[in-house]
Amino acid sequence: MSDLLPGPVEVVGAGLIGTSIALACRRAGIDVLLSDTSPEHLRTASGLGAGHPKLPGDVAALVVVAVPPDHLGEAIEAALDAAGEDTVVTDVGSVKAAPLAAVAGHRALSRYVGSHPMAGSERSGPLAASADLFSGRPWAITAHAGAAATAVRRVATLVEICGAVPVMLTPAEHDKAVARTSHVPHLLASLVAGTLAGAAPEHLALTGQGVRDVTRVAGGDPALYSQIIGGNSEAVAVLLREVRDRLDLALDAVADGDRAGLESLLAHGLAGTRAIPGKHGGPMQAVAAVHVAVPDHPGELARLFADVGASGVNIEDVRIDHDPGRPVGLVELDVAESRAEELLAALESRGWVTHR
Ligand SMILES: NC(=O)C1=CN([C@@H]2O[C@H](COP(=O)(O)OP(=O)(O)OC[C@H]3O[C@@H](n4cnc5c(N)ncnc54)[C@H](O)[C@@H]3O)[C@@H](O)[C@H]2O)C=CC1
Ligand SMILES: O=C(O)C(=O)Cc1ccc(O)cc1
Numbered sequence: 001m002s003d004l005l006p007g008p009v010e011v012v013g014a015g016l017i018g019t020s021i022a023l024a025c026r027r028a029g030i031d032v033l034l035s036d037t038s039p040e041h042l043r044t045a046s047g048l049g050a051g052h053p054k055l056p057g058d059v060a061a062l063v064v065v066a067v068p069p070d071h072l073g074e075a076i077e078a079a080l081d082a083a084g085e086d087t088v089v090t091d092v093g094s095v096k097a098a099p100l101a102a103v104a105g106h107r108a109l110s111r112y113v114g115s116h117p118m119a120g121s122e123r124s125g126p127l128a129a130s131a132d133l134f135s136g137r138p139w140a141i142t143a144h145a146g147a148a149a150t151a152v153r154r155v156a157t158l159v160e161i162c163g164a165v166p167v168m169l170t171p172a173e174h175d176k177a178v179a180r181t182s183h184v185p186h187l188l189a190s191l192v193a194g195t196l197a198g199a200a201p202e203h204l205a206l207t208g209q210g211v212r213d214v215t216r217v218a219g220g221d222p223a224l225y226s227q228i229i230g231g232n233s234e235a236v237a238v239l240l241r242e243v244r245d246r247l248d249l250a251l252d253a254v255a256d257g258d259r260a261g262l263e264s265l266l267a268h269g270l271a272g273t274r275a276i277p278g279k280h281g282g283p284m285q286a287v288a289a290v291h292v293a294v295p296d297h298p299g300e301l302a303r304l305f306a307d308v309g310a311s312g313v314n315i316e317d318v319r320i321d322h323d324p325g326r327p328v329g330l331v332e333l334d335v336a337e338s339r340a341e342e343l344l345a346a347l348e349s350r351g352w353v354t355h356r
Helices: 016-027 039-047 069-082 097-103 149-161 171-194 209-219 222-230 233-256 259-275 300-311 337-349
Strands: 009-012 032-035 062-065 088-091 114-117 138-142 165-168 287-295 317-322 328-336 353-355
Touching: 009 016, 009 069, 016 032, 016 039, 016 149, 032 039, 062 069, 062 149, 069 088, 069 097, 069 222, 088 149, 097 171, 114 149, 114 171, 138 149, 138 171, 149 165, 171 209, 171 222, 171 233, 209 317, 222 233, 233 259, 287 300, 287 337, 300 328, 300 337, 328 337, 337 353
Parallel strands: 009 032, 009 062, 062 088, 088 114, 138 165
Antiparallel strands: 114 138, 287 328, 287 353, 317 328
């Protein structure tokens, strides 16, 4: 337990994010109070060991509001109304200007500090939660000008307890940033995924890893993401117009057979992939993919990872694709470019079928 966060922590909204935070706090030995409008989620989260239902009279040191975006304002206000004089309130909503505007006139505004963990999944509810969800992930802290320094420190302590990396931003800057890194990518993933709905099975049989990578986030709950994206409409619209202009250029280049124009658009995209920070927030490391054919039998992945471990090469990322015609998985290991040849040789010497 931390001196800066003595507990208890109250989590309002025991879904994916709320229960994950609660589990991380419990792991750190902090008492957690839970509340949720869904008795089922409350029961499930309590059963997972995330805490116990809040009782009348319980007072938290920190309230974490983790409800869907459309309900953030009212839930933050209710938390500020009910809290003790020393209680700090944060929320973890994916947009930050709107909930702040909803409570801007509150007498206890100095004890509210917004935040946003940049980690999650396509799944919802407490059963998808994990204490490790935020490990090594950025977590924005969006203090407004009138926030008390003690309140900001308490929220930063929560971020540290969850193993995340704090990033200080104003609410407006945050909303512009996530329009670019989360909301527009989500919308475009959904548009691409939509072209697959109802497609001919013989076309879908040619699905590879690329389309899975591009469409993964589109698997998220449409009701939640319409609130997230709709709650950041101004910043999202600015970027969507930029994308629309490029889409028009792409259409013209394809229709006119303009290879140079097409290459220029693709090169711009490549530059974007290189701008994405690497693991742990550092500069992007040059990685190379090593592909390994793995028989679809119990224990084969464990054997492969043990052999990679024995070679001393670190795996930066891993993906698995399936050969539709054979009982074989194709494992793609991303490793530092400078170590790829060494890994290929080590795996081949142990009998694995590999290629770059
Ligand atoms: N899903 C994700 O990957 C991420 C979501 N967020 C944000 O976290 C918040 C929660 O999202 P998830 O955990 O994914 O959703 P979820 O659907 O898994 O959980 C939301 C929970 O809030 C409860 N709830 C709804 N209205 C309530 C109210 N008025 N009072 C108390 N409980 C209420 C629901 O019953 C549910 O248990 C959202 O604001 C979202 O923008 C932030 C980072 C990542
Ligand atoms: O699934 C992913 O890769 C995500 O990026 C999850 C996510 C979803 C919503 C957020 O507000 C923040 C993170």
